[in-house]
Amino acid sequence: MTVSPVTRHRGVAILALIGLFVSVYLLLYHLGYYGILRCGTGSCDVVQSSKYADFLGIPVPAWGAAWYLAMLVLGLMLAAGRSETSGPGKLAAVAATGGLAFSIYLTAVELFVIHAICRWCVVSASLTVGIFLLVSPWRLLRRGPPESLESLAVE
C-alpha cells in the first residue's frame, strides 16, 4: 500500500501538533504551572527532576516544543504541495532524523542511567518515530539523478 505524500505530510502535522501539546504540558510543569505531573504509571517526576531534564541549559521540553513546532510548520508546507526535494522538504528530512536520534538518546538515558520511565516521554518518543517514518528521509537518498543531469535527458 502506498501512501501519498500529501497524506504522509498531513500525518506529520497531526503528530507534531499532538507532540507540541505534550511538550508544552511538560514545559509548564517544569516552570511550576502544575503541581504534580499526571503520570499514571511511570516515574515522570524522577525523570523530570534528573539532571538530564535540561540539555545545554535549556529544559528538554522546550527543545521538544521547538522541534514539534518546526515539524508542524514543515509538515503543513509539504502537505500544501511543497516538494520533498525543496528546502523545507530537505529540512524536514534532516530535522526528523535529528529528532529521532535525540529521542533514542533520551530513551537510553531513561532506561540505562536514570532507570525510570516517564509515560509522557514514551508518548513523545513514539510520536517522534511516527514523524520520522512519515517524513521518510531515506526517500531523498534514493531519488533519481539530480535535476541538472535529468534536464539533459532526450524526450
Place this chain on the structure above:
Amino acid sequence: MANSKKSKHRAGKNQPSRSAARSGSSGGKGFYLLLAGLVVAGAAALVLARDTGGGDAPVLAPLSVAETTAPASADAGVAIGPPDAPVTIAEFADFLCPYCRTFNSVVGKALRRDFAGPDGPVRWINYDFPLHQTSWAPALAARCAEQQGRYWQMHDLLYAMSDDWNREANPNGKFVEIAETAGVDKDAFRTCLENRSGLQEIGAARRYGESLGVNSTPSLFINGRSIPATREFFSYAGLEKLIQQELAAATTGSE
C-alpha cells in the same frame, strides 16, 4: 530552458503538486478541521490539567538540587532526642513519597515517642531527601515550622494531611493552614516561605544523603550503618530490636 522546465515537471511527478494538494480539497478541509479540533482539545486539556488552589500564598516553583549551592552536611538534618544518646537513627525521607508517609504514621512517629524523648536512648535525625521537583515545597514548609520550634508537629501533619495538598498547583496555601494547626505563627511562616532560606539546608541534607549512597526513600541508618529496606527492619518491632542490639553493644563496650 523550456526543456529544463519540462524536465523539472517530470522530476517532480512523484511529488505532491499544488494542484494535487488542491484536488484533495475535500480531504483538505477535513484535515484542517481535524487540526483545529486538536488545537481546541489540546488547549482545553492544558488548562483543565491545572489544579487550582494556593490562594495568595507565595509560590515555590519546582526545584532540583542543582539549584542549591550548600555542600553536603551531616548537620543539615533536624534532630529529636538527647545529643549524647547512644543510638542515632538517621532517616532520609521525602514528603511526597507514599511509603515515607506510611512509615512515618505507622512506625516512625511511635518510635520517636517511645525512644527519642528528652531522656530517651535514641537521637532521631530527619534529613530531607526530595526526590521530586515538587518535593521541595513541603520540605521548605517543615523547615519554616522548625524556625518556630514546631518542626515535628508540622512534619507529622504534612504526612497525615498529604491528600489535602499533594495535588495542588501551589500547595503553600494549604501549608499555611496546616502550619496554623501545628501551632505555627502564620505571618512569620509566610515570610519564611517567601524568603526560602531553608532551601539551602534541604539541599545540604539531600547532598549528604547522596554522599552516603541514598537513592530511595525512606532510607534509614542506625549509628551510621544502613538498615536494609525490608519489612523485617522497617517495622516497629524490627527497629526496636535493632535499637536494643545497639544499646546492648554500647553497654558492653563501655564496661
